[in-house]
Amino acid sequence: MLTDHHREARRTAIVRLLRHAPVRRQQELVRLLKREGHAVTQSSISRDLRELGVLKHSEGYVLPDNAEIAARTQDNFVTVxxxxxxxxxxxxxxxxxxxxxxxxxxxxxxxxxxxxxxxxxxxxxxxxxxxxxxxxxxxxxxxxxxxxxxxx
Amino acid sequence: MLTDHHREARRTAIVRLLRHAPVRRQQELVRLLKREGHAVTQSSISRDLRELGVLKHSEGYVLPDNAEIAARTQDNFVTVxxxxxxxxxxxxxxxxxxxxxxxxxxxxxxxxxxxxxxxxxxxxxxxxxxxxxxxxxxxxxxxxxxxxxxxx
DNA sequence: ACGGGTTGTGCATTTTTATGCACCATTCGC
DNA sequence: GCGAATGGTGCATAAAAATGCACAACCCGT
Structure with missing residues (x-):
C-alpha cells in the first residue's frame, strides 16, 4: 500500500492532465500517468475520478470547478x-x-x-x-x- | 423508424427528467421514459445523451447549460x-x-x-x-x- | 411509381467503467 | 512487541455505456 502522499500527488497530476488535453478513456489516463512515474491501474483511476468529482462528457473527462477540486484534494497547489x-x-x-x-x-x-x-x-x-x-x-x-x- | 418529432419529444422529456431528479443509469432513464409513453432502448438513449451533450457524474447525469441544450435540440420549449x-x-x-x-x-x-x-x-x-x-x-x-x- | 439516399432505431456485441474481494502497509492502542 | 483497525491498491469480474450492423420508414428526384 502506498502512502497518502502518492495518492495526492497522483490526483494532482490527474487534474493537471485533464486541464491540458482531452482524455476520453480511463486507460488513456493510466498510460499518461505511467509516463510521469505513477504506476496505477484503471480501478484506482476510477476511484480517483469519482472522489475528485470529475464528469464524463462524450468528448472527454471534465473537471468540476476549482472550489470543488480544492475541497476534494489535500493539495494546496492543485488549483493554483x-x-x-x-x-x-x-x-x-x-x-x-x-x-x-x-x-x-x-x-x-x-x-x-x-x-x-x-x-x-x-x-x-x-x-x-x-x-x-x-x-x-x-x-x-x-x-x-x-x-x-x-x-x- | 420513427419521425423526427418523436425523437425531439423524447429528448425534451429527457432534459426535463434530468432536471427533476438524479438519474444514475441509462436503463433507469429508459424506464422513466417508458412510463411517459416513449418506447426506446438503451442504445438510443446513449445516442440522445451524447447528442445533447449531457455529462456523466458519479451521482447522476448532468445537463449542460441551457444555451448548449437549446443549440442541440430543435425544441423551442426545452429551456423555458x-x-x-x-x-x-x-x-x-x-x-x-x-x-x-x-x-x-x-x-x-x-x-x-x-x-x-x-x-x-x-x-x-x-x-x-x-x-x-x-x-x-x-x-x-x-x-x-x-x-x-x-x-x- | 420506383429507386436511391438519408436517418432513426434495436439487437447483439464490444468497450469502458465500477466494484467486491483479498492483500498489504501503516498506524494506534494495549 | 503485537494485534487490531484502517485505508489504498490491484485483480477479476459485474455492470454500464458505446457502437457496428442490419433493417425500416421517409423523402426526393427522375
Missing part, C-alpha cells in the same frame, strides 16, 4: 498550479517563480501555506515571486518541491 | 419549460399559464415562435400569460400542446 509559467533559480539563494498576470499572490499564499522548512521567505509582485533560501542546497530541495507541486 | 408552474383554462376561450416571476415573457415568446394555428393571440405580464383561442375546441387542442411541450 495552472497559473505557474516558469520556475528558475537566480544565484544560490533566490528562486523565481513566474505566473500569469495577477496570480502571483495566490501562488505565493499556497507556497506559504505549505510551510516548507527550507523557505526563508517569499515576496510577490503581480506575476513574479521571489523565494529566499539559506543556501544552494536548500534552494535545490525547494526547486524539487516546486517542480513536483506545479508539474513544471 | 422549467419556468412553467401551472396551466389552466378560464372559460372557453382563455388559457392561463402561470410561470416563475419574471419568466412569462420568455415562455410567451416560445409559444409565439411555435406558431400554433389555434392560438389567436397571447398577452403576458410578469408571471402570467393569457392565451386566446377562438372556441373551446381550439382551446382543448392548445391545452394538449402546452401539456406536451411543458410536461405539466
Amino acid at each position: 498550479a495552472q497559473f505557474v509559467r516558469e520556475v528558475r533559480t537566480a544565484g544560490t539563494s533566490i528562486t523565481v517563480v513566474k505566473t500569469t498576470i495577477g496570480s502571483a499572490g495566490s501562488v505565493a499564499a499556497a507556497i506559504d501555506k505549505a510551510g516548507w522548512q527550507d523557505v526563508v521567505g517569499t515576496v510577490s509582485g503581480d506575476d513574479t515571486i521571489f523565494i529566499a533560501t539559506a543556501d544552494a542546497r536548500a534552494q535545490s530541495r525547494v526547486l524539487d518541491q516546486l517542480r513536483e507541486s506545479f508539474g513544471v | 419549460a422549467q419556468f412553467v408552474r401551472e396551466v389552466r383554462t378560464a372559460g372557453t376561450s382563455i388559457t392561463v399559464v402561470k410561470t416563475t416571476i419574471g419568466s412569462a415573457g420568455s415562455v410567451a415568446a416560445a409559444i409565439d415562435k411555435a406558431g400554433w394555428q389555434d392560438v389567436v393571440g397571447t398577452v403576458s405580464g410578469d408571471d402570467t400569460i393569457f392565451i386566446a383561442t377562438a372556441d373551446a375546441r381550439a382551446q382543448s387542442r392548445v391545452l394538449d400542446q402546452l401539456r406536451e411541450s411543458f410536461g405539466v
